Amino acid sequence: MLHLAESQPRTDTETVLSVENLKAYYQMNYFGVSREVRAVDDVTLAIRRNEIYGIAGESSSGKSTLIKTIAGAIQPPLRVVSGSVTFNFAGKPLDVYGAPEAMKDARWRHLSYIMQGSMNVLNPVRRVKHAFHDFAFAHMGLANTAFWGRVREHLKRLGLDPRVLDSYPHQLSGGMRQRLTIALATVCEPEFIIADEPTTALDVLVQQDVLALIKDVQQRMGSSIIFVTHDMTVHAAIADRIGIVYAGRLVEEGPTEDVFAKPQHPYTVHLISSLPRLGDVTRRKALPGKPPNLSDPPAACRFHPRCPLAVDRCRTENPPLVPRASGRVACWRAGEAEVS
Amino acid sequence: MSTLLELANVTKTFSVGGLFDRSKVEAVKGAGFTLDDARPEIFTIVGESGSGKTTIARMILGNESPTSGTIRFMGEDVAGLRSRRQRLAFMARVQPIFQNPFEAFNPLTTLDYYLYATARRFLQVDKAEADEAMDRALGHVGLSLAEVKGRYSHELSGGQLQRIAVARALIPGPKLIVADEPVSMVDASLRMSIVNLFRTLRDELGVSIIYITHDLATAYYISDRVIIMHRGDIVEAGDAKAVLDHPNHAYSLALKNAVLPPDPVAARKALEMRRSVSSAA
Numbered sequence: 001m002l003h004l005a006e007s008q009p010r011t012d013t014e015t016v017l018s019v020e021n022l023k024a025y026y027q028m029n030y031f032g033v034s035r036e037v038r039a040v041d042d043v044t045l046a047i048r049r050n051e052i053y054g055i056a057g058e059s060s061s062g063k064s065t066l067i068k069t070i071a072g073a074i075q076p077p078l079r080v081v082s083g084s085v086t087f088n089f090a091g092k093p094l095d096v097y098g099a100p101e102a103m104k105d106a107r108w109r110h111l112s113y114i115m116q117g118s119m120n121v122l123n124p125v126r127r128v129k130h131a132f133h134d135f136a137f138a139h140m141g142l143a144n145t146a147f148w149g150r151v152r153e154h155l156k157r158l159g160l161d162p163r164v165l166d167s168y169p170h171q172l173s174g175g176m177r178q179r180l181t182i183a184l185a186t187v188c189e190p191e192f193i194i195a196d197e198p199t200t201a202l203d204v205l206v207q208q209d210v211l212a213l214i215k216d217v218q219q220r221m222g223s224s225i226i227f228v229t230h231d232m233t234v235h236a237a238i239a240d241r242i243g244i245v246y247a248g249r250l251v252e253e254g255p256t257e258d259v260f261a262k263p264q265h266p267y268t269v270h271l272i273s274s275l276p277r278l279g280d281v282t283r284r285k286a287l288p289g290k291p292p293n294l295s296d297p298p299a300a301c302r303f304h305p306r307c308p309l310a311v312d313r314c315r316t317e318n319p320p321l322v323p324r325a326s327g328r329v330a331c332w333r334a335g336e337a338e339v340s
Numbered sequence: 341m342s343t344l345l346e347l348a349n350v351t352k353t354f355s356v357g358g359l360f361d362r363s364k365v366e367a368v369k370g371a372g373f374t375l376d377d378a379r380p381e382i383f384t385i386v387g388e389s390g391s392g393k394t395t396i397a398r399m400i401l402g403n404e405s406p407t408s409g410t411i412r413f414m415g416e417d418v419a420g421l422r423s424r425r426q427r428l429a430f431m432a433r434v435q436p437i438f439q440n441p442f443e444a445f446n447p448l449t450t451l452d453y454y455l456y457a458t459a460r461r462f463l464q465v466d467k468a469e470a471d472e473a474m475d476r477a478l479g480h481v482g483l484s485l486a487e488v489k490g491r492y493s494h495e496l497s498g499g500q501l502q503r504i505a506v507a508r509a510l511i512p513g514p515k516l517i518v519a520d521e522p523v524s525m526v527d528a529s530l531r532m533s534i535v536n537l538f539r540t541l542r543d544e545l546g547v548s549i550i551y552i553t554h555d556l557a558t559a560y561y562i563s564d565r566v567i568i569m570h571r572g573d574i575v576e577a578g579d580a581k582a583v584l585d586h587p588n589h590a591y592s593l594a595l596k597n598a599v600l601p602p603d604p605v606a607a608r609k610a611l612e613m614r615r616s617v618s619s620a621a
Contacts (some may be wrong), residue, residue: 286533
């Protein structure tokens with residue numbers, strides 16, 4: 001369908017996005033009661049060119065807030081308290097919170113977004129082509145005919161019939177709509193794509209097609225993708241590196257193979273050993289307790305109330321994210337838990 | 341041997357479209373299976389969206405009546421339940437669990453009120469006895485009334501809410517629980533707590549469960565028997581392990597191949613296969 005030979009060789013070690021000590025809190029003040037939800041707490045990560053970086057974590061772990069902050073799409077009560085987010089587009093550094101005008105230009109042109117609910121992206125009472133016009137026309141800088149030529153060609157490359165442009169969203173199936181949102185996000189050939197749970201609402205068969213499409217597009221364009229989902233099997237299939245987020249903090253990061261083969265953090269160990277496998281009916285343990293409340297998180301290591309390995313140190317001292325083996329991990333007892 | 345639930349040649353047809361372009365959609369075509377009363381089991385219906393699995397669930401719950409064929413629950417025709425008393429007695433024995441726990445609970449009332457309403461309606465008891473029944477039901481799902489009392493649905497995680505939904509279903513002491521995609525809106529890390537709970541219910545309370553899903557991995561993990569549906573037809577049925585280890589029908593095989601293995605090397609290989617198939621097509 002797509003030809004890999006089209007992709008130009010690029011240096012894959014170059015950093016496209018660097019996030020440093022990012023803290024983003026929801027600060028609310030109602031009727032004299034102030035509340036602070038630390039949804040992103042001291043996250044540092046770097047994403048290289050031509051790589052798919054998976055972010056895994058349960059709901060309310062702050063992973064959506066993290067990507068919102070990275071995209072610069074924040075609104076009160078969410079505030080960036082400290083830290084920086086810097087992109088490197090076409091060789092030029094771009095500070096998301098330092099240069100709002102430049103960020104506006106880069107949006108969609110260099111940085112785009114694949115959203116979860118495809119029905120929420122496409123306007124139900126307008127034909128699909130209007131979405132393409134609204135999202136991409138201003139950023140492509142092409143004349144009308146050239147623009148539609150590019151859009152049609154792009155849809156064809158993604159295995160979609162260009163006639164879908166004239167249909168309304170309700171006439172298309174869920175998988176088709178999700179493919180359209182991918183086409184929409186990639187039509188400008190951006191260098192960086194944020195994908196927020198793009199396959200979660202889909203059936204298994206359609207999910208695999210959508211994943212294959214994302215991988216195809218990424219390899220052809222050589223873009224970097226942040227891929228957010230709570231489904232570890234999706235990460236296994238598509239991510240080059242994975243970052244595990246727990247209660248607003250990055251607790252483990254590493255190449256996908258290594259994280260699956262030898263997870264270091266007890267939370268990652270749990271995530272991986274709780275996955276059901278075809279052909280295996282041994283009883284899987286569920287994690288006790290509940291996800292922490294981010295407005296009042298547990299002290300020190302936030303995982304300690306649910307951690308089977310917790311010792312006194314975990315309750316008093318927060319473990320830093322330090323290099324270990326081929327990645328980084330934040331745990332006092334890293335590498336001690338075994339995958340069952 | 342007595343049968344708990346019997347579906348005989350059940351067909352459901354919906355008409356769609358307006359006045360002039362009416363057409364008929366057969367959501368379920370001649371479905372039939374039986375559940376045994378003496379041997380509680382987890383019976384799984386697998387299929388993609390539009391395969392008719394939810395329509396079957398709605399018919400078993402009595403929310404839709406079949407176009408042809410009969411559904412009998414403990415010998416009684418479900419479509420023939422007319423009086424309020426008959427309906428209540430039936431609902432006490434067949435309880436549903438829905439897909440999205442965030443939508444199943446009213447956000448403006450406390451969770452214990454919801455449980456209390458169920459207790460009072462089906463058990464016809466006073467407050468103290470209702471509290472006891474609620475606490476017992478919550479105990480089965482690993483919670484207690486003290487933890488839930490006065491809480492609203494937005495204060496709890498999806499996994500916990502779904503456990504409360506299961507507890508609510510347990511209050512009248514049902515024989516059968518129909519769970520329509522109970523884990524698809526729940527985080528992968530909390531999924532196992534719900535799925536394990538179904539096993540416990542079957543083993544300890546003797547409740548049969550009809551588990552509807554499109555996820556073959558959890559289906560394999562908990563089911564005793566499975567049927568695979570495709571566009572309204574049951575394409576394959578039988579013992580879960582036998583069917584899923586050696587699927588015969590092309591569609592079941594495709595479904596099985598679409599399950600991503602939780603291992604990067606195998607998962608990537610599966611995705612590569614899919615890509616080469618779709619580029620050939």
